[in-house]
Amino acid sequence: MRYLFFLLLSIILVSCNDKETQKPIKKPEPIVIDYGLTFNDFKVVKDSIKKGDTFGSIIDKQNIGDKQVYVHLINLLPITSITETLFDQQFVAGQYKSIMDSYWETEMAWRGYLVCNHAIIDPAAAWMEAKKLVSYQLDSGISLSQVLYFIGTRPPNLPQYNVTAEDSDPSCSANPQCAALNLVGDCCPANSGVFLGCCR
Helix, strand or coil: CHHHHHHHHHHHHHHHHHHHHCCCCCCCCCCCEECCEEHHHCCCCCCCCCCCCCHHHHHHHCCCCCCHHHHHHHHHCCCCCCHHHHCCHHHHHHHHHHHHCCHHHCCHHHHHHHHHHHHCCCHHHHHHHHCCCCHHHCCCCCCHHHHHHHHHCCCCCCCCCCCCCCCCCCEHHHCHHHHHCCCCCECCCCCCCCCCCCCC
16 A cells, blocks of 8 residues: 555656646737738837827837937928929928938938928939938938939929010010021010020
8 A cells, every 4th residue: 555655646746747848838929911011020118108198208218319300300291292282382491491400310211201391492402312311221211212302302492583684675676597498476485485496
């Protein structure tokens, strides 16, 4: 009987040890797909806006930065054809100097947005700035081609000048090359305001 007791005790102890060394079977996490993304591929922090939160406090939590330029640019996103409607020339001109003063201190990732912002009030200057952007260092939400397209589709902000001198004669006969072509009427400019190729 003693042997039987020791045998039983040994079996219990050995079987208890086996249970302790076995690792629990880990169930696979369910695959979560939302907004077209597989959330399992990312570290998703499910926080929410709480009572008393301000836009500034939310931005601070995102570690975007404390410069005014970041607050401005986060509102500029994304760059689309409606951007200029939301950020009109008067608004951009009013804040331009304070934002652009920090241009060279701003990371390349954000500079594409700064250049688009500048294009709203001065497309020609923005084009020159865009030539200095490093494409692969831009934010993943914007590409160099998108920046150039945005600049290229801005309406020009050129002042209207009268390019004819006060005493100039617009008639074709007053311009030797137009007269040689036997043109009549006004050529430089024509009644439509267009200068013909014969004008010098």
